[in-house]
Amino acid sequence: MGVQSRGTIALPAELRRRYHLDEQGAQIEITERDDGVLELRPALPVPADQRWFWTPEWQTKEFEAAEDLSAGRVEIFESGAALIEALERINTAE
8 A cells, every 4th residue: 555645545445344434424543653653543423333323223213212201201210120120010911
């Protein structure tokens, strides 16, 4: 991989896909180590391990949950044990 006259470095397509660098807003963080090595790290607008949260399906669930909260369709429990008891009642009723 060579450096072009304007300092541009072209990454192989496989690396761009693997690290999601082919997505809009993706950038690369460069760190210069004391031993002269340059480390390149993907800097994505949304980290790859958090992408699930931004899927349309998950965002639909988040919107529904926000609506339930706004409408007061929630139940607050005094303790974890009280929550478990309520879940067990629901499970038994089904």
